[in-house]
Amino acid sequence: MPNFCVTFVALNNQIMSVANKSNKTKVTTHVLQEMKRKGEKIAMLTGYDFSMAKILDEANIDIILVGDSASNVMAGYQTTLPITLNDMIYHASSVMRAVTRALVVVDLPFGTYQGNSKEALNSAIRIMKESGANAVKMEGGREIVESVERIISAGIPVMGHLGLTPQSINKFGTYVVRATDEYEANLLSEDAKILERTGCFCIVLEKIPAKLAKQVTDSLIIPTIGIGAGGGVDGQVLVLHDMLGITQDFSPRFLRRYHNLKEEILGSVQAYIKDVKTRDFPNEREQY
Ligand code: KIV
Secondary structure, rough: OOOOHHHHHHHHHHHHHHHHHHHHHHHHHHHHHHHHOOOEEEEEEEOOOOHHHHHHHHOOOOEEHHHHHHHOOOOOOOOOOOOHHHHHHHHHHHOOOOOOEEEEEOOOOOOOOOOOOHHHHHHHHHHHHOOOEEEEEEEOOOHHHHHHHHHHHHOEEEEEEEEEEEHHHHHOOOOOOOOOOHHHHHHHHHHHHHHHHHHOEEEEEEEOOOHHHHHHHHHOOEEEEEEEOOOOOOOOEEEEEHOOOOOOOOOOOOOOOOOOOHHHHHHHHHHHHHHHOOOOOOOOOOOO
C-alpha cells in the first residue's frame, strides 16, 4: 500500500524546488531555445504597468510582452496604430522596474520601423536604452528583413510576428484568420524561415490555422508563440486584460477567460461608493 502522505510531501517539495529555482533564473533568449529543445511550453502575457508586471513576474511568467495592444487596452484607441514610441518606452520602463525574472519584450510601434532600417535601429535603440527592456518585437516577414538584420547586428534580440499583424489592419480590412489559403500559407512558412535565418530568437504566430502553425513550428529551431494558433506551437500568449476579463467586448474563439475582473472591480467600486454615501466609511478604526 503506497504511503500517500509521504508521496504528497515529496511531490510538493519537488514542485516548490522547481518554483524556487525558476524564481531565481532570469529568462533569457537562450533559456527559451532550451525550453523548445526540451519540449517545455513557454507562457507569455502582455503587461504594461508596474503593479501588474510585479504580479506576473511573481507568478513566474516566462515572457512579458509590452505589446502595442496598450493602444487598445490602456489608451482606448480602436487600433494599435496611434501608440507612439514615447508611450511604449513609458510602459516598458514601468514594467522593467517590477521585473526580476521574466524576459521583457517590447513592441516597436507602427511607423517607427517601416520607413528604413536606420530609423528602425534608432527606434529599437531608444527602447533598449530608455526602458532597459530585453528585446523588441516587430510585425512582418521579408519586407522588414533589412531592419531586423540591422537591429540584431547592434546586439538587440528581435522577436518576429507573423499571421494576423494588427498594425496592418488597414491593409487586411478585417481581423479574420490569416493564411487559410495555400498561397498565403506558403508565404508565411517562407517568412518564418527568413526571420529565423536573419537571427530572430522567437516568432509570434497570430490567428492562423493550427495545422499550419504546427508545421511552421516543427520546421524551426527557434520557438514559436501562438495566439489563436492552436496547441502545436512552443508557447502561448494572451492579452492580460482579455484573459482577466477586464475587457468584455472582445470574445474571439481562442480567448480563454480566467477571471471576470470587470465584475469584481465594478462590485468593489459600487460597494465603496455606497459606504461613502452612507457615511459607513471611514469608521472609527479607519481614522487618526
Ligand atoms: O500587442 C500585443 O498584445 C501583441 C500580442 C497580441 C501578440 O502583439
